[in-house]
Amino acid sequence: MxxxxxxxxxxxxxxxxxxxxxxxxxxxxxxxxxxxxxxxxxxxxxxxxxxxxxxxxxxxxxxxxxxxxxxxxxxxxxxxxxxxxxxxxxxxxxxxxxxxxxxxxxxxxxxxxxxxxxxxxxxxxxxxxxxxxxxxxxxxxxxxxxxxxxxxxxxxxxxxxxxxxxxxxxxxxxxxxxxxxxxxxxxxxxxxxSAIPQPELNLSAPIGHAHHHVATRIELPALREEDLIRWLVSFPAHILRIKGAVRLINSEHEACFFQRTDDELERPTILKGKMPETTLPCAVFIGIKLDSQAIQQSLKELLAAPPPSAGEVNFTPTRLPALLSHHKQKISE
CATH class of the missing domain: 3.40.50.300 (P-loop containing nucleotide triphosphate hydrolases)
Known part of the structure; x- marks a missing residue:
């Protein structure tokens, strides 16, 4: 194993x-x-x-x-x-x-x-x-x-x-x-x-696992790849990971799997391919004290925003600054 x-x-x-x-x-x-x-x-x-x-x-x-x-x-x-x-x-x-x-x-x-x-x-x-x-x-x-x-x-x-x-x-x-x-x-x-000797693992010091992390999931409509990237990079780093699957508009590929980590200097990963019929287009957010309504609202604003200029990735949803300040308040409590 x-x-x-x-x-x-x-x-x-x-x-x-x-x-x-x-x-x-x-x-x-x-x-x-x-x-x-x-x-x-x-x-x-x-x-x-x-x-x-x-x-x-x-x-x-x-x-x-x-x-x-x-x-x-x-x-x-x-x-x-x-x-x-x-x-x-x-x-x-x-x-x-x-x-x-x-x-x-x-x-x-x-x-x-x-x-x-x-x-x-x-x-x-x-x-x-x-x-x-x-x-x-x-x-x-x-x-x-x-x-x-x-x-x-x-x-x-x-x-x-x-x-x-x-x-x-x-x-x-x-x-x-x-x-x-x-x-x-x-x-x-x-x-x-063949049998390999079982590694000697130190089990004497468990860290007391506590679920400080929470997750939320939202369903996604079909998106343009450039809009997906703009949306992913708009979230603050305390959202540790975003991943999901979405159907793409104006792409030779039918869909993509994507993820973004908490490294603000790293671009989101996009893996294009066919999406199994059983896979629900959605995004999963993992972080602390997530505000699901703010995340949903950011998607609505993305869909309502005008198409980006060539090479543009900047997109700032109105409620994300409040989401970040809420997080900082919880950390200090």
Missing amino acids: VIVTGFLGAGKTTFLRELLPLLSDCARRPYVILNDFLNAEIDSATLKGVVDEVHAISAGCVCCESSDALNRTLHAIRNEPPPIVFIEANGTTDPYPLIELVTLLPRHFQRFGPVLQVNIINEKRWQKRLLPWDRSLERAQAATASHILTNRSSAASLKQQLRLRTDLSKINPHAERVLSIPDFAKVIRALSQ
């Missing part, structure tokens, strides 16, 4: 999307369980072409609120052909209770074998989260990992790269640093062919 952790927007689904095709000749059948706020189907739909079986758990974290759903999903997995299970954990998952759940219950350990945890770290964003409990979660995910893979390294400053190496040497000096996704694919092949 492989647990994939990483803070919101670290690149966990992208990691799986690139890893799974490399396991097409693996001795065991990949099975993916994807957990995320409200609508895990958005990310799971992007994996449908690279793995035969994807199960989405659209609710709270599998470490607590959705632990029963995870148990049921693991129990329902067929033994033939022998599976190797990948659990992509919600970005705000506390890894301690999750690892305990899959290792301490004999029925899971006996069926799925040793547990590896690969932690995906956005090197540019390491420990730059707005809130202290976010930084604690990010460190906990790294501290319990058996393997660590960093990305966005070229975008990180030398100072930031040094800080990450120093921090990891202190909080988890025994983790194996994975240099590339093909290297980790070799680890998975070895896991599928």
